[in-house]
Amino acid sequence: MRNIFKLVLGIIMAGLFSGVTAADYPSRPITFMTMTQPGAQIDRLARGLGQRMSKILGQPINVKNVTGSHGTVMATELSKSKADGYSLGVTSLTAYTYAPHHAKLIYKPEDFDYLTLVALNSSGFISKSDKPWKTLKEAFAWHKKNKKAMVAMFHGADDRDALTRIAKKEGVKLSLIPSKGGPSVIKAVTGGHASVGYVGAILYKHVEAGSIKLIAAALGDRLPPIPDVPTLREQGYDEQVEMIVALVAPKGLDKKAKAKLLAAANKLANDKETQEFITGNLLMRPVKWGEAHADKTVKDLYATFGKQAMMK
Numbered sequence: 382m383r384n385i386f387k388l389v390l391g392i393i394m395a396g397l398f399s400g401v402t403a404a405d406y407p408s409r410p411i412t413f414m415t416m417t418q419p420g421a422q423i424d425r426l427a428r429g430l431g432q433r434m435s436k437i438l439g440q441p442i443n444v445k446n447v448t449g450s451h452g453t454v455m456a457t458e459l460s461k462s463k464a465d466g467y468s469l470g471v472t473s474l475t476a477y478t479y480a481p482h483h484a485k486l487i488y489k490p491e492d493f494d495y496l497t498l499v500a501l502n503s504s505g506f507i508s509k510s511d512k513p514w515k516t517l518k519e520a521f522a523w524h525k526k527n528k529k530a531m532v533a534m535f536h537g538a539d540d541r542d543a544l545t546r547i548a549k550k551e552g553v554k555l556s557l558i559p560s561k562g563g564p565s566v567i568k569a570v571t572g573g574h575a576s577v578g579y580v581g582a583i584l585y586k587h588v589e590a591g592s593i594k595l596i597a598a599a600l601g602d603r604l605p606p607i608p609d610v611p612t613l614r615e616q617g618y619d620e621q622v623e624m625i626v627a628l629v630a631p632k633g634l635d636k637k638a639k640a641k642l643l644a645a646a647n648k649l650a651n652d653k654e655t656q657e658f659i660t661g662n663l664l665m666r667p668v669k670w671g672e673a674h675a676d677k678t679v680k681d682l683y684a685t686f687g688k689q690a691m692m693k
Contacts (some may be wrong), residue, residue, distance in 0.1 A: 382401055383525075384402060387489040389631050390459060390582075392395060394614040398688035399495075399619065400464075403426070406465075406637060406638040406641055407438050407440040407466065407467065407638075407641075408440070408441070408634070409440065409467065409479070410440055410441040410442065410443055410608075411431075411435075411440055411441070411442045411443070411467050411468075411589070412442070412443050412444075412445050412468050413428075413430070413431045413442055413443070413444050413445070413459065413469055413470070413471050413481060414426045414444075414445050414446075414447050414455050414459055414465060414468065414469070414470045414471070414472070415427040415444060415445070415447070415448065415470070415471050415472060416448060416451065416452040416454075416456075416470075416473065416476065416562075417446065417561070417562030417563065418446060418561050418562040418563075418564055418565065419446055420562075420563075420564050421484060421562035421563040421564055421581070421583060422472065422582045422583045422663060423472070423473065423502065423562070423565055423581070423624075424437040424446060424562070425661075425663060426471060426577070426626060426659065426663055426665065427444050428444050428470060428497065428498075428654075429472035429658050429662075429663070430628075430649065430655075430657075431443070431444055431471075432473055433506055433649055433655055433658075434645050434646075434649065435651070436540045436651065437645040437648055437649075438641065438642075440553075440646055446548050448562065449561075450480075450484075451473075451475070451476065451480070451536060451538060451560075452472050452473050452475060452476030452480070452537065452561070453476045453480050453483060453484065453486060455470060455472060455488070456470070456472070456476040456480075456486075456488055456493075457487055457488060457614075458662050459493070459620075459629065459630075459631060460487070460492045460631060461489040461494070462631050463629065463631065464494075464631040464632060464635065465634075465635060465638065466630065466634060466635065466638035466639070466641075466642060468503060468630075468631065469496075469628060469629065469642075469675075470628070470629040471499070471626065471627075471628055472627065472629060473502070473537065473624050473625065473626055473627075474498075474626070474627050474678070474679060474682060475530075475537045475538065475539050475624070475626045477490045477493060477495075477679060477683070478490065478631070478679055478682035478683045478686055479537070479538055479682070479686045480537075480538050480540045481683070482683075482686050482687055482689075482690035483538055483542070483690060484538070490679060490680075490683050491632065492631070492632050493629050493630065493631060493632055494629070494631070494633070494634045494639065494672075495627055495628075495629055495632040495672065495675035495676055495678075496627070496628040496629065496630055496639075496642055496643060496646060496672055496675065496677050497627065497628050497643070497646045497650070497670045497671055497672060497674075497675050498625060498626070498627045498670060498671075498675050498678060499626050499627060499628055499659070499668065499669040499670070500625075500626045500663070500665040500666065500667070501600075501623060501624070501625050501626070501663050501665060501666035501667075501668050502582055502597045502624035502625075502660050502666075503530075503581065503582040503584075503585075503600065503604050503624055503665055503666060504540075504580065504581045504582070504583040504584075504600065504622060504623075504624050504662055505577065505579070505580070505584060505591045505595045505597055505598045505599045505600075505604060505610070506577055506578065506579050506595070506596050506597040506599065506613075507566070507567075507570055507574075507577070507578050507579075507580055507584055507588075507594065507595055507596060508520060508570060508577055508578075508593065508594055508596050509570050509592070509593060509594075510573055510591055510592060510593055510594045511518070512576065512594075512658055513559075513582065515594070515596065515611070515685055516596050516597060516616055517547070517577070517596045517597035517616055517618075518551075518597075518616040518617060518618075519596075520576065520577055520596060521547065521548070521551040521553050522551075524553045524576070525551060525552060525553050527674065530553070530554040530555065530556045530576060531548065531553055531555050531576055532556045532558065532574070532575045532576050532577075533556070533557055533558070533560045533575055533576065533577040533578065533579075534557075534559070534565070534566050534569045534570065534574075534577075534578040534579070535554060535557055535558070535560065535578075535579050536560055536562070536563075536566065536579045536580065536581070537624075537625075539622050539686075540579040540599065540622045541557060541559075543599075543613070543618075543620040543622055544557070544579070545557075546614075546618075546620065546645070547620065551620070552592055555649065558574070558575055560578070563580045563583035563584070564579050564583070565606070566578040566580040567580065567581065567583065567584075567587055567592075567593065570593055571587075571592050571593060576633065577596070577662040579599065579622070580600070581665075582663055582664045582665050583625055585606055585664050588607060591657055595607050595610045596610065597610065597611065597612065597613050597616060597624040598610055598611065598612045598613070599612075599613060599621065599623075600612065600621065600623060601614075601621050601623075603615075617682065625668065625678065625682075626665075626679075627675055627679075628642075628646060630642070643672060646670060647671075648664045648668070648669070649670075650670035650671070652659065654682045663688060
Protein backbone atom coordinates (compact mmCIF):
# COMPACT_ATOMS: atom_id res chain seq x y z
CA MET A 382 0.00 0.00 0.00
CA ARG A 383 2.84 2.35 0.88
CA ASN A 384 4.55 1.69 -2.44
CA ILE A 385 1.33 2.42 -4.32
CA PHE A 386 0.98 5.71 -2.43
CA LYS A 387 4.56 6.69 -3.35
CA LEU A 388 3.90 5.82 -6.99
CA VAL A 389 0.72 7.92 -7.12
CA LEU A 390 2.47 10.83 -5.37
CA GLY A 391 5.34 10.62 -7.83
CA ILE A 392 2.95 10.74 -10.77
CA ILE A 393 1.17 13.78 -9.30
CA MET A 394 4.44 15.62 -8.67
CA ALA A 395 5.71 14.80 -12.15
CA GLY A 396 2.50 16.21 -13.58
CA LEU A 397 2.89 19.39 -11.57
CA PHE A 398 6.48 19.99 -12.61
CA SER A 399 5.99 19.03 -16.24
CA GLY A 400 4.20 22.32 -16.75
CA VAL A 401 7.11 24.34 -15.36
CA THR A 402 8.96 26.22 -18.10
CA ALA A 403 11.90 28.58 -18.28
CA ALA A 404 9.41 31.42 -18.06
CA ASP A 405 8.70 30.26 -14.49
CA TYR A 406 12.38 30.40 -13.56
CA PRO A 407 13.30 30.02 -10.82
CA SER A 408 10.74 27.50 -9.58
CA ARG A 409 13.06 25.75 -7.12
CA PRO A 410 16.25 26.41 -5.13
CA ILE A 411 19.42 27.45 -6.96
CA THR A 412 22.93 26.24 -6.13
CA PHE A 413 26.01 28.46 -6.09
CA MET A 414 29.13 26.32 -6.36
CA THR A 415 32.32 27.77 -4.97
CA MET A 416 35.90 26.57 -5.21
CA THR A 417 36.98 27.18 -1.61
CA GLN A 418 36.39 25.82 1.87
CA PRO A 419 33.63 27.24 4.05
CA GLY A 420 34.87 30.43 5.68
CA ALA A 421 37.25 31.40 2.88
CA GLN A 422 36.76 34.84 1.39
CA ILE A 423 35.25 33.62 -1.90
CA ASP A 424 32.94 31.31 0.07
CA ARG A 425 31.78 34.29 2.16
CA LEU A 426 31.26 36.27 -1.04
CA ALA A 427 29.19 33.45 -2.58
CA ARG A 428 26.99 33.19 0.51
CA GLY A 429 26.50 36.95 0.73
CA LEU A 430 25.60 37.25 -2.95
CA GLY A 431 23.36 34.21 -2.65
CA GLN A 432 21.38 35.72 0.20
CA ARG A 433 20.90 38.98 -1.68
CA MET A 434 20.07 37.42 -5.04
CA SER A 435 17.65 35.01 -3.34
CA LYS A 436 15.53 37.96 -2.22
CA ILE A 437 15.35 39.24 -5.80
CA LEU A 438 14.59 35.88 -7.44
CA GLY A 439 12.26 34.57 -4.73
CA GLN A 440 13.97 31.21 -4.29
CA PRO A 441 16.61 29.94 -1.81
CA ILE A 442 20.20 29.90 -3.05
CA ASN A 443 22.37 27.23 -1.46
CA VAL A 444 26.18 27.20 -1.52
CA LYS A 445 28.06 24.02 -2.41
CA ASN A 446 31.79 23.92 -1.69
CA VAL A 447 33.58 22.00 -4.45
CA THR A 448 37.27 22.22 -3.59
CA GLY A 449 40.28 20.76 -5.37
CA SER A 450 42.91 21.81 -7.91
CA HIS A 451 42.19 25.46 -7.24
CA GLY A 452 38.90 25.78 -9.05
CA THR A 453 39.29 23.26 -11.86
CA VAL A 454 37.38 20.53 -9.98
CA MET A 455 34.49 22.93 -9.49
CA ALA A 456 34.70 24.12 -13.10
CA THR A 457 34.62 20.50 -14.28
CA GLU A 458 31.46 19.79 -12.27
CA LEU A 459 29.88 23.02 -13.48
CA SER A 460 30.65 22.15 -17.11
CA LYS A 461 28.69 18.89 -16.68
CA SER A 462 25.67 20.61 -15.09
CA LYS A 463 22.46 21.41 -16.93
CA ALA A 464 22.33 24.89 -18.43
CA ASP A 465 19.04 25.60 -16.70
CA GLY A 466 20.13 28.33 -14.30
CA TYR A 467 19.99 26.14 -11.20
CA SER A 468 23.74 25.43 -11.05
CA LEU A 469 26.02 28.47 -11.07
CA GLY A 470 29.56 29.15 -9.94
CA VAL A 471 31.04 31.98 -7.86
CA THR A 472 34.70 31.47 -8.60
CA SER A 473 38.09 32.86 -9.47
CA LEU A 474 38.61 33.20 -13.22
CA THR A 475 42.03 31.52 -13.16
CA ALA A 476 40.41 28.09 -13.60
CA TYR A 477 39.03 29.35 -16.94
CA THR A 478 41.79 31.65 -18.17
CA TYR A 479 45.08 30.35 -16.73
CA ALA A 480 44.67 26.66 -15.91
CA PRO A 481 43.67 25.55 -19.45
CA HIS A 482 47.14 26.53 -20.68
CA HIS A 483 48.90 24.43 -18.04
CA ALA A 484 46.73 21.39 -17.34
CA LYS A 485 44.81 18.78 -19.31
CA LEU A 486 41.15 19.57 -18.61
CA ILE A 487 37.88 18.24 -19.98
CA TYR A 488 36.47 21.75 -20.39
CA LYS A 489 37.38 24.87 -22.37
CA PRO A 490 36.70 28.54 -21.57
CA GLU A 491 34.01 28.49 -24.28
CA ASP A 492 32.00 25.93 -22.30
CA PHE A 493 30.66 28.60 -19.94
CA ASP A 494 28.55 31.74 -19.85
CA TYR A 495 30.29 34.48 -17.86
CA LEU A 496 27.37 36.43 -16.42
CA THR A 497 29.32 39.11 -14.58
CA LEU A 498 32.46 39.87 -12.64
CA VAL A 499 31.63 40.49 -8.98
CA ALA A 500 34.88 41.38 -7.20
CA LEU A 501 38.66 41.49 -7.28
CA ASN A 502 39.96 39.68 -4.22
CA SER A 503 42.69 41.65 -2.47
CA SER A 504 45.60 39.25 -2.16
CA GLY A 505 49.21 38.92 -1.17
CA PHE A 506 52.00 36.78 0.19
CA ILE A 507 52.17 36.30 3.93
CA SER A 508 54.45 34.91 6.63
CA LYS A 509 54.12 34.27 10.34
CA SER A 510 54.57 37.51 12.25
CA ASP A 511 57.75 36.38 14.05
CA LYS A 512 59.71 35.52 10.88
CA PRO A 513 62.97 37.50 10.47
CA TRP A 514 61.97 39.23 7.23
CA LYS A 515 59.62 42.04 6.27
CA THR A 516 59.25 41.47 2.53
CA LEU A 517 59.13 38.54 0.13
CA LYS A 518 62.51 39.59 -1.29
CA GLU A 519 64.01 39.50 2.21
CA ALA A 520 62.43 36.08 2.75
CA PHE A 521 64.18 34.71 -0.33
CA ALA A 522 67.45 36.36 0.73
CA TRP A 523 67.17 34.74 4.18
CA HIS A 524 66.57 31.28 2.72
CA LYS A 525 69.45 31.70 0.29
CA LYS A 526 71.84 32.87 3.00
CA ASN A 527 70.87 30.00 5.31
CA LYS A 528 70.85 27.47 2.45
CA LYS A 529 67.29 26.41 3.17
CA ALA A 530 64.47 25.53 0.84
CA MET A 531 61.48 27.84 1.07
CA VAL A 532 58.29 25.99 1.96
CA ALA A 533 55.38 27.86 0.40
CA MET A 534 51.65 27.18 0.25
CA PHE A 535 49.96 28.27 -2.94
CA HIS A 536 46.33 28.93 -3.80
CA GLY A 537 46.24 28.38 -7.55
CA ALA A 538 48.41 27.68 -10.57
CA ASP A 539 49.08 31.35 -11.23
CA ASP A 540 50.54 32.24 -7.81
CA ARG A 541 52.37 28.89 -7.73
CA ASP A 542 54.03 29.63 -11.07
CA ALA A 543 54.85 33.20 -10.03
CA LEU A 544 56.61 31.89 -6.90
CA THR A 545 58.42 29.28 -8.99
CA ARG A 546 59.75 31.94 -11.37
CA ILE A 547 60.82 34.19 -8.48
CA ALA A 548 62.56 31.32 -6.70
CA LYS A 549 64.45 30.46 -9.89
CA LYS A 550 65.52 34.09 -10.24
CA GLU A 551 66.67 34.23 -6.62
CA GLY A 552 68.41 30.84 -6.76
CA VAL A 553 66.37 29.37 -3.91
CA LYS A 554 64.91 25.85 -3.81
CA LEU A 555 61.13 25.86 -3.42
CA SER A 556 58.97 23.27 -1.72
CA LEU A 557 55.34 23.83 -2.69
CA ILE A 558 52.19 22.79 -0.82
CA PRO A 559 48.71 23.10 -2.41
CA SER A 560 45.94 24.69 -0.35
CA LYS A 561 42.17 24.33 -0.10
CA GLY A 562 41.60 28.06 0.33
CA GLY A 563 42.51 30.91 2.61
CA PRO A 564 41.88 29.23 6.00
CA SER A 565 44.21 26.34 5.14
CA VAL A 566 46.96 28.80 4.13
CA ILE A 567 46.59 30.76 7.37
CA LYS A 568 46.70 27.53 9.38
CA ALA A 569 49.84 26.30 7.61
CA VAL A 570 51.69 29.59 8.00
CA THR A 571 50.77 30.22 11.64
CA GLY A 572 51.43 26.57 12.46
CA GLY A 573 54.95 26.76 11.08
CA HIS A 574 54.30 24.29 8.24
CA ALA A 575 54.97 26.91 5.55
CA SER A 576 57.27 29.91 5.62
CA VAL A 577 55.28 31.77 2.97
CA GLY A 578 51.72 31.55 1.69
CA TYR A 579 49.49 33.23 -0.87
CA VAL A 580 46.05 34.25 0.34
CA GLY A 581 43.14 36.59 -0.41
CA ALA A 582 41.49 39.32 1.64
CA ILE A 583 41.01 36.95 4.58
CA LEU A 584 44.58 37.99 5.44
CA TYR A 585 43.47 41.37 6.85
CA LYS A 586 41.89 40.14 10.07
CA HIS A 587 44.88 37.91 10.81
CA VAL A 588 47.33 40.74 10.17
CA GLU A 589 45.27 42.90 12.51
CA ALA A 590 45.31 40.12 15.12
CA GLY A 591 49.11 39.98 14.84
CA SER A 592 49.43 36.31 13.89
CA ILE A 593 50.72 36.95 10.35
CA LYS A 594 52.27 39.76 8.33
CA LEU A 595 51.89 40.76 4.71
CA ILE A 596 55.24 40.56 2.89
CA ALA A 597 54.12 41.41 -0.66
CA ALA A 598 50.97 42.80 -2.26
CA ALA A 599 50.13 40.57 -5.23
CA LEU A 600 48.03 43.07 -7.19
CA GLY A 601 49.27 45.87 -9.42
CA ASP A 602 49.17 48.31 -6.53
CA ARG A 603 49.51 48.24 -2.74
CA LEU A 604 46.67 47.10 -0.51
CA PRO A 605 45.11 50.24 1.04
CA PRO A 606 44.63 48.79 4.56
CA ILE A 607 48.38 47.95 4.66
CA PRO A 608 49.95 50.64 2.44
CA ASP A 609 53.51 50.26 3.69
CA VAL A 610 54.01 46.80 2.12
CA PRO A 611 55.38 46.97 -1.44
CA THR A 612 53.99 45.05 -4.42
CA LEU A 613 55.81 42.23 -6.20
CA ARG A 614 56.91 44.63 -8.92
CA GLU A 615 58.17 47.14 -6.38
CA GLN A 616 60.31 44.34 -4.95
CA GLY A 617 61.90 43.73 -8.35
CA TYR A 618 59.71 40.93 -9.68
CA ASP A 619 57.83 41.31 -12.97
CA GLU A 620 54.82 39.50 -11.53
CA GLN A 621 51.20 40.26 -10.70
CA VAL A 622 48.58 37.82 -9.40
CA GLU A 623 44.93 38.80 -9.59
CA MET A 624 42.05 36.77 -8.13
CA ILE A 625 39.09 38.06 -10.15
CA VAL A 626 35.81 36.50 -9.01
CA ALA A 627 32.90 35.99 -11.41
CA LEU A 628 29.41 34.51 -11.59
CA VAL A 629 29.64 31.67 -14.12
CA ALA A 630 27.08 29.31 -15.69
CA PRO A 631 27.23 26.30 -18.01
CA LYS A 632 27.18 27.32 -21.68
CA GLY A 633 23.83 27.66 -23.41
CA LEU A 634 21.80 29.09 -20.55
CA ASP A 635 18.13 29.47 -21.48
CA LYS A 636 17.52 33.04 -22.64
CA LYS A 637 14.67 33.77 -20.23
CA ALA A 638 16.49 32.30 -17.23
CA LYS A 639 19.63 34.17 -18.24
CA ALA A 640 17.72 37.44 -18.54
CA LYS A 641 16.40 37.06 -15.00
CA LEU A 642 19.86 36.28 -13.63
CA LEU A 643 21.40 39.26 -15.44
CA ALA A 644 18.64 41.53 -14.19
CA ALA A 645 19.24 40.33 -10.62
CA ALA A 646 22.98 40.86 -11.01
CA ASN A 647 22.37 44.36 -12.34
CA LYS A 648 20.31 45.19 -9.25
CA LEU A 649 23.15 44.02 -7.01
CA ALA A 650 25.67 46.00 -9.06
CA ASN A 651 23.70 49.15 -8.32
CA ASP A 652 22.87 48.32 -4.73
CA LYS A 653 24.98 50.35 -2.29
CA GLU A 654 24.56 47.84 0.53
CA THR A 655 25.81 44.97 -1.66
CA GLN A 656 28.82 46.94 -2.82
CA GLU A 657 29.59 47.95 0.77
CA PHE A 658 29.42 44.27 1.73
CA ILE A 659 32.02 43.47 -0.95
CA THR A 660 34.39 46.38 -0.40
CA GLY A 661 33.77 47.25 3.25
CA ASN A 662 33.00 43.91 4.87
CA LEU A 663 35.05 41.54 2.71
CA LEU A 664 37.66 44.20 1.80
CA MET A 665 37.63 43.11 -1.84
CA ARG A 666 38.13 45.53 -4.72
CA PRO A 667 35.20 46.75 -6.84
CA VAL A 668 34.95 45.68 -10.49
CA LYS A 669 32.82 46.58 -13.49
CA TRP A 670 29.75 44.33 -13.59
CA GLY A 671 27.96 43.06 -16.71
CA GLU A 672 28.14 40.17 -19.16
CA ALA A 673 29.92 42.04 -21.96
CA HIS A 674 32.75 43.15 -19.66
CA ALA A 675 33.04 39.66 -18.15
CA ASP A 676 33.30 38.07 -21.61
CA LYS A 677 35.98 40.55 -22.69
CA THR A 678 37.94 40.05 -19.47
CA VAL A 679 37.97 36.26 -19.89
CA LYS A 680 39.07 36.48 -23.53
CA ASP A 681 41.80 39.03 -22.78
CA LEU A 682 43.17 37.09 -19.81
CA TYR A 683 43.07 33.79 -21.71
CA ALA A 684 45.04 35.36 -24.56
CA THR A 685 47.57 36.95 -22.18
CA PHE A 686 48.19 33.74 -20.27
CA GLY A 687 48.42 31.84 -23.55
CA LYS A 688 51.24 34.08 -24.71
CA GLN A 689 53.01 33.61 -21.36
CA ALA A 690 52.69 29.83 -21.65
CA MET A 691 54.24 29.87 -25.13
CA MET A 692 57.26 31.78 -23.80
CA LYS A 693 58.16 29.03 -21.32
